Amino acid sequence: MSTPSYGSIKDLLVSQNADFWPALKAASGRAACFEDVLALATLKKRAISRLGSPPVEVATPLRVAILGGYSLYPLREIFEQFLFGAGYAAELWIGEYDNYVSEILDETSGIYSFQPEVIFVLPAQRRFFYSGAITDQRTVIEEQIKNDCQQLLSLMRRANQKTHADILLCNFILPAGHDLGAYRNKTLASPWNYVAQINIELGLNAPSFVHICDVNFMSARLGLMVARDRRRWFESKQIGSPTLLVAIAEEAARMVVALRRPMKKVLVLDLDNTLWGGVIGDDGLEGIEIGDTSARGEAFKAFQKYVLSLTERGVLLAVCSKNDHSKAIEPFEKHPEMVIKSNHVVCFKANWQPKSENIRAIAEELNLGLDSFVFVDDNPAEIEIVRQFLPQVSTILLTDDPSDYVSQLEDSRYFEPLSITQEDRIRSNQYIQQARYREIESSTTDMDSYLRSLEMVATISGFMREDVPRISQLINKSNQFNLTSKRRSESEVGSLLTSKAHVTCTIRLSDKFGDHGLISVLIGSIEGEVLYIDTWLMSCRVLKRQVEETALNELVRLATRSGYKKIIGRYIPSAKNGMVKSHYQNLGFATVHEADDGGEYVLEAVGYVPRQTHMSIIRRTNESSTSD
Amino acid sequence: MNQAQVIDRLQKIFDELFLDPVVLTPALTAREVEEWDSLLQISIVVAVEGHFGIRFNMGEVEATQNVGQFADLIVKRIAEKSA
Numbered sequence: 001m002s003t004p005s006y007g008s009i010k011d012l013l014v015s016q017n018a019d020f021w022p023a024l025k026a027a028s029g030r031a032a033c034f035e036d037v038l039a040l041a042t043l044k045k046r047a048i049s050r051l052g053s054p055p056v057e058v059a060t061p062l063r064v065a066i067l068g069g070y071s072l073y074p075l076r077e078i079f080e081q082f083l084f085g086a087g088y089a090a091e092l093w094i095g096e097y098d099n100y101v102s103e104i105l106d107e108t109s110g111i112y113s114f115q116p117e118v119i120f121v122l123p124a125q126r127r128f129f130y131s132g133a134i135t136d137q138r139t140v141i142e143e144q145i146k147n148d149c150q151q152l153l154s155l156m157r158r159a160n161q162k163t164h165a166d167i168l169l170c171n172f173i174l175p176a177g178h179d180l181g182a183y184r185n186k187t188l189a190s191p192w193n194y195v196a197q198i199n200i201e202l203g204l205n206a207p208s209f210v211h212i213c214d215v216n217f218m219s220a221r222l223g224l225m226v227a228r229d230r231r232r233w234f235e236s237k238q239i240g241s242p243t244l245l246v247a248i249a250e251e252a253a254r255m256v257v258a259l260r261r262p263m264k265k266v267l268v269l270d271l272d273n274t275l276w277g278g279v280i281g282d283d284g285l286e287g288i289e290i291g292d293t294s295a296r297g298e299a300f301k302a303f304q305k306y307v308l309s310l311t312e313r314g315v316l317l318a319v320c321s322k323n324d325h326s327k328a329i330e331p332f333e334k335h336p337e338m339v340i341k342s343n344h345v346v347c348f349k350a351n352w353q354p355k356s357e358n359i360r361a362i363a364e365e366l367n368l369g370l371d372s373f374v375f376v377d378d379n380p381a382e383i384e385i386v387r388q389f390l391p392q393v394s395t396i397l398l399t400d401d402p403s404d405y406v407s408q409l410e411d412s413r414y415f416e417p418l419s420i421t422q423e424d425r426i427r428s429n430q431y432i433q434q435a436r437y438r439e440i441e442s443s444t445t446d447m448d449s450y451l452r453s454l455e456m457v458a459t460i461s462g463f464m465r466e467d468v469p470r471i472s473q474l475i476n477k478s479n480q481f482n483l484t485s486k487r488r489s490e491s492e493v494g495s496l497l498t499s500k501a502h503v504t505c506t507i508r509l510s511d512k513f514g515d516h517g518l519i520s521v522l523i524g525s526i527e528g529e530v531l532y533i534d535t536w537l538m539s540c541r542v543l544k545r546q547v548e549e550t551a552l553n554e555l556v557r558l559a560t561r562s563g564y565k566k567i568i569g570r571y572i573p574s575a576k577n578g579m580v581k582s583h584y585q586n587l588g589f590a591t592v593h594e595a596d597d598g599g600e601y602v603l604e605a606v607g608y609v610p611r612q613t614h615m616s617i618i619r620r621t622n623e624s625s626t627s628d
Numbered sequence: 629m630n631q632a633q634v635i636d637r638l639q640k641i642f643d644e645l646f647l648d649p650v651v652l653t654p655a656l657t658a659r660e661v662e663e664w665d666s667l668l669q670i671s672i673v674v675a676v677e678g679h680f681g682i683r684f685n686m687g688e689v690e691a692t693q694n695v696g697q698f699a700d701l702i703v704k705r706i707a708e709k710s711a
Contacts, residue, residue: 006644014647035678038671039645045667046647074670235686242674 006039013047020047021058028085034078034242037249041077044084059089062256065116067095067103068170069124071237075245079120082253097237098124104159112162117489118259119159120213120252122170122239123152128198130189141188142197149201153210160209164491166259168252169206170213171199173240176224208419208469209491211255215239218247254413259489260476264394264414265368267310268359270377271321271328271350274398274405275307275340276300281327291337299402304339306406311344313417316366316431318347320358320375322382325350346431355382356389366431367540369479369576374414419469429514431541451546451614454511458550461620463504468494470518471506474537479576482537483569483583501526502534503558507551509542520547522555524567531559531605533569536583549611552587559605567605572598587611629706634699641675654696680706 005027012020024044031037048054062083066072072094083090093114095103100121103109111119128148130141156167175191184190188197199216206212219227222243229241238245272279277289277296289297290304311317317340321328328350332342342348347365349358355375363370370392377383378398386393396412398405409415463471472490479485496502503524509516519542523535533555538547559567569584571577573596584601585591592600631654639652646663650656658664673689676682682705692698 010647035671035674038667038674042645042668042671043647046663074667077667231686 006036006043009040010043013043013050016051020051021054025054025058025085025087028081031081031085032246034246037078037081037246038074041074041081044081054084054089056089059084059087062088062090062118063093063114063116064090064118064120064256065093065095065111065114065165066120066122067100067111068120068122068239069098069100069127070122070239071097072122075122075239075249078245078249079252082250083256086253086257088253088256100124101155104155107162111159116163116165118168118256119163119165120168120170121156121159122248123172125172125195125239128172128195129191130194132189134187134189136189138188141194145188145194145197145201148198149205152202153205153207156210157207160207160491164489164495165209166489166491167210168213168255169202169210170215170239170248171202173215173219173227173244174224176228209489209494211259211418213248213252213255215244215248218251219244222247258416258418260487263313263315263417264374265314265372266316266318266362266366266374267307267415268318268320268362268373268375268393269307270379270382271319271323273378273400274376275304276331276338277402280331281323285330285335288331288335290331290335293337296402297337299405301337301339303402303405303409306409308339308344310415313415315415316346316368317344318362318366319345319349320355320362321350322352322355323350354385354389356386359386359390359393367480367543374412376409419473447544448614454513454545454614455616456509456511456545456614457616457618458547459508459510459618459620460550460554461506461508463493463497463506464620465494465497467506467518468497471521474518474521474539475535478537478539479574480540480579481543482535482574482577483533483580484535484572485574485577486535488535496523503531503555503562505551505554505558507547507554509545509547516542520551522551524555524558526562526564529563529565531555531564531567533567536569540579546611546613546615548583548587549613550615550617553610553613556603556605556608556610560608565605567603568592569601569603570598571601629703631696631699631703634702634706635695637679638676638695638699638702641672641679645671645675652695654694654699656695657693676702682706682709 005023009020009023009027012023024040024047028037028040031040064083066076066079076092076094080090080092093111093116095111100123103111130144132140132144156169159165160167172195174195180190180192184192188194203212219240227240227244229238232238232241239248269275275290277300278287280288290300291297292301307317319328329342329348331338332340332345347362349362351358355377359373359375360370363373370390373393374396375383375386375393376396376398378400380397383395383397386395394414396408398408468490472488472493475486475488475493496504503526505522506518507520508518516539519539521535521537522533524531525534526532536551538551555567569589571581571583573581584599587603589601589603592602635652635654642650642652645668648663650661658669673684677684680702682702684701684705688701689698692701
């Protein structure tokens with residue numbers, strides 16, 4: 001009835017052992033069924049009353065409001081438990097049963113003084129039905145569907161305006177009663193079609209801060225007859241069966257995590273029996289199974305198609321194979337049935353070194369953290385070596401049946417985007433360009449002529465509405481070139497657009513090889529005559545391109561224009577931002593103080609001489625363009 | 629299965645769920661056990677339904693006054709299942 005480790009975790013608590021909290025966290029992340037989660041939740045309650053709150057290094061505090069048209073108990077316990085498993089100690093604000101509309105509309109409502117960072121809303125499904133006649137015209141029914149959705153979404157807008165919180169909004173379970181029979185298909189007024197249409201409209205019209213907690217999908221995946229539970233509705237106003245509660249809570253917790261830790265960026269692929277059947281070194285180009293001539297070949301081809309489709313959302317493909325390079329590359333260049341070609345692969349490692357070493361090398365070449373990597377292999381020994389030596393890398397061990405490969409990747413849930421931006425779609429190309437830069441770099445003798453030869457153009461602008469998704473993406477995932485690592489949600493970024501206490505700046509870079517997109521973000525906060533640099537980050541793929549100098553020139557320009565005399569920057573060390581430790585000194589700032597937990601540096605804006613660059617400047621905000 | 633046998637099985641379920649040992653007797657009520665709150669009650673009902681492969685009807689668990697009556701209800705459901 002409970003996880004195998006439940007008893008031992010309980011013993012740790014009874015003996016007040018320090019390992020209790022980490023053990024509970026690990027078990028909470030793995031728990032799969034209602035009984036297990038609830039047992040762990042009960043254990044956590046007891047533990048807090050005996051030991052006090054869990055330590056911050058086990059769980060980061062997070063303020064979450066839950067409200068809706070159902071009893072939120074025990075859902076909130078399960079949700080809290082999954083959040084805990086993901087490393088968050090939720091402080092919860094719980095709405096009264098079915099009071100969510102007034103709780104959001106009432107300005108004096110407790111939810112606003114609570115200041116939630118996340119709001120989880122479960123609207124009452126019973127309010128969403130067609131109130132007219134079943135024979136009404138389609139347009140009339142569509143009108144009501146639209147109104148229902150608009151009302152709900154404007155309620156969400158209202159909640160967001162007052163809190164800037166991200167909102168997780170549940171959609172609805174399709175009503176699975178047989179009633180109406182096949183006639184349900186003939187009218188939008190049938191409960192089945194009505195709810196289906198509401199779900200579609202909600203998703204398509206949701207603003208960027210509303211994230212749909214897809215109860216519709218989850219209940220369908222479980223089976224509607226398993227998901228619903230009429231007894232529990234009448235008895236205790238539950239949204240559905242215990243199994244559905246667990247699915248909803250787990251999904252909502254996963255979304256909270258995804259809002260803070262974006263999806264993986266790099267998919268590292270094995271070759272033999274992963275991308276094709278057989279062993280290229282033994283079977284040769286004609287012997288490997290790929291393509292429509294056999295069932296297995298078709299399955300491998302389907303897998304390649306799915307893998308390639310991931311690049312559309314910004315995932316980079318790399319190859320890591322134990323092979324001779326010349327043999328391994330052959331199918332990519334010569335086999336007509338290969339879907340993935342060598343130009344789709346940003347980094348190709350085929351040699352006899354341990355895979356853990358190769359993956360580490362790929363991470364260095366791409367300048368990306370290992371925690372953004374997923375490694376896929378059919379060989380358990382290779383998976384094991386990567387797990388042992390590079391525990392930050394997520395791994396997928398493929399089964400021996402290639403027909404399951406696609407679903408194994410799909411259900412790994414590593415590559416689910418919260419949003420897809422234009423930048424994501426072109427990112428893969430940008431990394432492929434990098435290889436060409438390295439070529440020029442080695443052929444051009446000095447850095448200066450290299451930079452001149454790139455014909456760089458920087459487009460500078462304050463924060464703009466349409467850039468908010470990309471800006472918050474950078475703010476939340478840039479780790480290395482990030483002076484303060486300060487994270488902000490999309491809503492918080494949006495609120496800076498109108499802030500009078502802040503100065504904002506974004507830089508786009510393009511050059512003769514193409515467009516890098518929006519690659520640098522700066523936020524300054526103003527205190528008297530001082531401009532404090534709250535955020536300075538940059539994508540590492542444009543290191544050493546004078547974007548730093550360009551940014552500083554812009555910052556000083558903005559400061560002097562508004563009469564600020566000093567610019568003060570801070571460096572706050574993190575596990576990954578060592579590369580910018582001397583950033584401010586390198587740019588000519590004077591050190592105010594420096595210690596293990598960071599430093600503060602000052603630059604006098606008056607008398608600043610703009611740094612010379614090989615950058616043409618275009619300004620996007622109400623100002624004419626100039627050129628340096 | 630009779631009341632005593634069911635209570636015997638219940639004891640094992642309770643031992644897993646409760647931190648402080650609880651000795652089940654037919655006369656024991658939830659009010660007498662500090663740990664036995666509404667959250668634990670849900671766990672107990674779900675565990676019992678799973679363990680015995682039965683399902684309670686609406687409201688009938690709440691209607692039982694003590695462990696003995698709860699066990700009797702389980703006995704009744706098991707009997708119906710095998711009937």
